[in-house]
Amino acid sequence: MYPNEQPRQPEALALRIGTPRAEKTRQHIIDAAGPLFAEKGYKATTVGEICRIAGVNQAAISFHFGGKEQLYLALVRYSYEYGLAQVPMPQWPAGTPAAVKLRDFVLTFLRRAVADREPRWPCQLIMRETMQPSQACEEFVRGFVRPNIEVLQGILQELLPADFSEEARRLVVNSIIGQGLFYRVARGVLELLSPGDQPLRFDEERLQVLAEHITRFTLAALGVLPPLSFNPEPAATVASAAGSGLDAAPPSPPAPG
Numbered sequence: 454m455y456p457n458e459q460p461r462q463p464e465a466l467a468l469r470i471g472t473p474r475a476e477k478t479r480q481h482i483i484d485a486a487g488p489l490f491a492e493k494g495y496k497a498t499t500v501g502e503i504c505r506i507a508g509v510n511q512a513a514i515s516f517h518f519g520g521k522e523q524l525y526l527a528l529v530r531y532s533y534e535y536g537l538a539q540v541p542m543p544q545w546p547a548g549t550p551a552a553v554k555l556r557d558f559v560l561t562f563l564r565r566a567v568a569d570r571e572p573r574w575p576c577q578l579i580m581r582e583t584m585q586p587s588q589a590c591e592e593f594v595r596g597f598v599r600p601n602i603e604v605l606q607g608i609l610q611e612l613l614p615a616d617f618s619e620e621a622r623r624l625v626v627n628s629i630i631g632q633g634l635f636y637r638v639a640r641g642v643l644e645l646l647s648p649g650d651q652p653l654r655f656d657e658e659r660l661q662v663l664a665e666h667i668t669r670f671t672l673a674a675l676g677v678l679p680p681l682s683f684n685p686e687p688a689a690t691v692a693s694a695a696g697s698g699l700d701a702a703p704p705s706p707p708a709p710g
Contacts, residue, residue, distance in 0.1 A: 479517045481507040487528050491577035495525050495587060529582055529589040532575035533597040536565040542604060543704045551611035552672055558605055559633060560664035560703050567636045567655050567663075570707075580637060602626060612677060625675070632667045657706045664703065 485507035489498045500511055500521050507513075518524040543557045566576065582590050605626055613622060636643070636655065647653045672678040 475517070478507075478509055478513055482509060482514060482517060482524070483528065483531070486524055487532075487572070487578065488574040490525060490528060491574040491581060494581060494585065495521075525587075526589050526592065528578060529593055530596065532578045533593055535575045536579075537597070539570065540564045540707050542601070551608055552668070552677065554608045555605075555612070555629075555671065556664055556668040557704055558608060559629065559667050560660060562601075562630070562633045563636070563655075563660045563664055564707060566633060568657075568660060569655055576637075602630075605629065612672075612675060625671075629667065629671055632670070633663075636663065661703060 482503065486498070486503045489502055489506070500514060503514065503521075503524075504511055514520065514524055518527055540561055542561055543554075545554055545557070566580075570576070579593065582593060606622065609622060609625060613625070640653070644653045669678060670681065673681050
């Protein structure tokens with residue numbers, strides 16, 4: 454979150470608000486079912502497992518969520534709303550250079566998809582749903598993916614020449630998202646490739662480095678910045694020379710919790 458911004462409760466948790474006892478039961482179900490669905494998937498997770506861990510009976514799941522399928526849908530919705538609430542998209546003032554918007558967009562994406570945040574199961578559940586889509590994926594795309602893609606498309610509209618085809622624009626969007634997703638999907642491989650004295654980490658400092666690299670790599674490929682060299686100039690100098698404004702400070706990281 455940004456400074457002075459109050460945390461927002463995901464809308465999925467606002468369903469069937471009742472007594473404190475009922476809300477406590479509902480939260481127990483969420484805390485039990487979320488990690489199970491994220492680790493095992495929908496089919497392999499049983500209602501019995503959820504009830505045993507949550508300390509409730511099966512009637513509680515039906516009462517609070519309407520059944521297993523509705524519980525899963527609610528948790529997928531909760532997962533992406535959790536990311537939106539914890540790491541909102543920056544609001545740029547008029548006149549912000551498109552290159553700065555792109556860097557901020559990439560950093561926001563990395564904070565949502567790659568950063569090690571607790572609890573981890575919401576991001577894990579979304580990644581599972583992305584790789585093994587169910588009907589819940591339609592809502593995820595509608596509520597999260599498409600609005601974010603539209604933001605990125607708007608940024609590229611400012612960067613790309615008017616004669617860029619729609620197909621070419623879609624490919625650029627996919628390439629940018631793919632560069633960020635790589636650090637989530639290939640994490641296990643990256644850990645094995647990391648030098649022994651340089652453990653893999655995705656803290657805020659590292660995310661800033663990755664966002665800067667992905668942005669510069671993309672801008673260089675699009676001809677907005679000069680081609681990358683093996684001995685590049687300091688980042689701020691290159692950015693200033695290109696008039697991209699990338700030496701501007703990125704948005705503040707989300708507050709812990």
